[in-house]
Amino acid sequence: MDQEHKVKIDDACRAAEEFTNLYYENLDRRRHLMSKFYLDTGVMVWNGNGVNGKDMIHKLFMELPASESNLLSVDSHPILGKTNCIYVTGNDFRFLQLIPVHLDAAVGNQRTVLIQAAGFVTFQGKAGVPFQQNFMVTAEGDKWKIVSDCFRFQEVVQMPAESKAKF
Amino acid sequence: ITFDVSDETSIPPSKGSFLCLPEGQPIVRQFLEQYYSLYDAENRQPLLDAYHQNALFSLSTAYHAGENSATSPRLFDYLPESRNLRKVNGYERRNKLLKSGKLAIVTSLSQLPSSQHDPLSFAVDLPIFTPQLIYISVSGLFKETKTAKQPVRAFNRVFVLVPAGSGFCIVNEQFFVTNPTPEQEKAAFNVNPVVPVQVEPPVPSAVPVPVALG
Numbered sequence: 001m002d003q004e005h006k007v008k009i010d011d012a013c014r015a016a017e018e019f020t021n022l023y024y025e026n027l028d029r030r031r032h033l034m035s036k037f038y039l040d041t042g043v044m045v046w047n048g049n050g051v052n053g054k055d056m057i058h059k060l061f062m063e064l065p066a067s068e069s070n071l072l073s074v075d076s077h078p079i080l081g082k083t084n085c086i087y088v089t090g091n092d093f094r095f096l097q098l099i100p101v102h103l104d105a106a107v108g109n110q111r112t113v114l115i116q117a118a119g120f121v122t123f124q125g126k127a128g129v130p131f132q133q134n135f136m137v138t139a140e141g142d143k144w145k146i147v148s149d150c151f152r153f154q155e156v157v158q159m160p161a162e163s164k165a166k167f
Numbered sequence: 168i169t170f171d172v173s174d175e176t177s178i179p180p181s182k183g184s185f186l187c188l189p190e191g192q193p194i195v196r197q198f199l200e201q202y203y204s205l206y207d208a209e210n211r212q213p214l215l216d217a218y219h220q221n222a223l224f225s226l227s228t229a230y231h232a233g234e235n236s237a238t239s240p241r242l243f244d245y246l247p248e249s250r251n252l253r254k255v256n257g258y259e260r261r262n263k264l265l266k267s268g269k270l271a272i273v274t275s276l277s278q279l280p281s282s283q284h285d286p287l288s289f290a291v292d293l294p295i296f297t298p299q300l301i302y303i304s305v306s307g308l309f310k311e312t313k314t315a316k317q318p319v320r321a322f323n324r325v326f327v328l329v330p331a332g333s334g335f336c337i338v339n340e341q342f343f344v345t346n347p348t349p350e351q352e353k354a355a356f357n358v359n360p361v362v363p364v365q366v367e368p369p370v371p372s373a374v375p376v377p378v379a380l381g
Contacts, residue, residue: 043294048182065176073229073251116341120232132323148294150304156354157183157290
């Protein structure tokens with residue numbers, strides 16, 4: 001593995017540790033700031049409920065009851081190669097595009113990192129439950145921003161038989 | 168008289184699947200069917216074709232909060248390979264646990280316990296689906312077919328796919344394994360639906376009604 005990859009792997013670890021510390025602290029204590037973690041066009045999927053864009057993500061977070069999160073596992077890698085340089089644009093799922101930003105010298109060092117987290121969360125009014133969460137974060141200027149955030153309780157998913165047949 | 172400060176909070180009901188683009192569904196479904204039929208097979212070597220030459224893979228595992236190997240089924244088959252950054256410190260060790268390249272990945276996957284996945288337990292989210300990159304998050308249950316007592320495990324797995332030839336290949340994969348909740352364990356491999364589903368009484372008809380299969 002070349003030196004460049006090693007730097008990116010190391011970077012991804014550091015980013016994941018700092019990111020997850022901040023993310024769950026804000027989720028539990030400063031919910032109103034959560035949307036700042038996301039790209040303007042970020043995607044959040046909360047137990048299969050998907051929303052797109054900072055405003056909708058803010059609304060989703062503000063409607064959730066108060067939480068207490070306990071993080072138990074974090075893992076992270078960089079996305080290497082050409083796909084390292086990605087950026088999601090558009091404000092509608094139908095127009096989501098990934099543009100290889102290496103074409104743009106200004107953001108030529110764009111880095112993209114995958115983070116997988118697991119833990120235990122208690123929402124007010126609900127018994128505590130294990131959860132798993134998957135992030136894709138990308139460097140926008142000097143800030144890491146969430147491209148995609150998938151959260152799931154570890155639970156029996158109750159979906160109608162017709163949609164079960166889908167997968 | 169009260170103040171008009173809305174304090175309405177609630178937990179939205181969970182949905183089994185989120186697709187950013189409905190058109191992505193057949194591709195994701197096909198990918199998962201193919202991947203898991205190979206992963207659950209006796210020999211996982213054919214998975215070599217699923218990975219990019221420079222793909223990255225890592226496994227992580229953790230007991231649930233307040234649990235350990237004395238209180239719940241042991242995760243010993245996963246712990247030595249677990250790249251949980253909260254437990255594994257030091258660049259060298261972290262780097263060693265990140266499998267790079269298709270051969271290293273499939274070798275690592277081949278050493279994990281033999282499995283059978285329960286497709287009915289799957290929750291599949293597709294937050295990114297573009298011609299250049301597909302991001303799939305899958306959660307669900309499998310059982311270890313060759314381990315004593317065939318324990319059920321819960322997993323969460325992320326696949327990042329990019330186009331390759333006429334299809335796709337995996338460039339990144341993250342695999343988290345843990346023990347199921349008691350409810351999950353009860354529901355695993357249960358042929359009866361967990362949720363009572365309203366079934367329309369069959370309509371007597373000479374002509375079979377076509378059934379849409381997703």
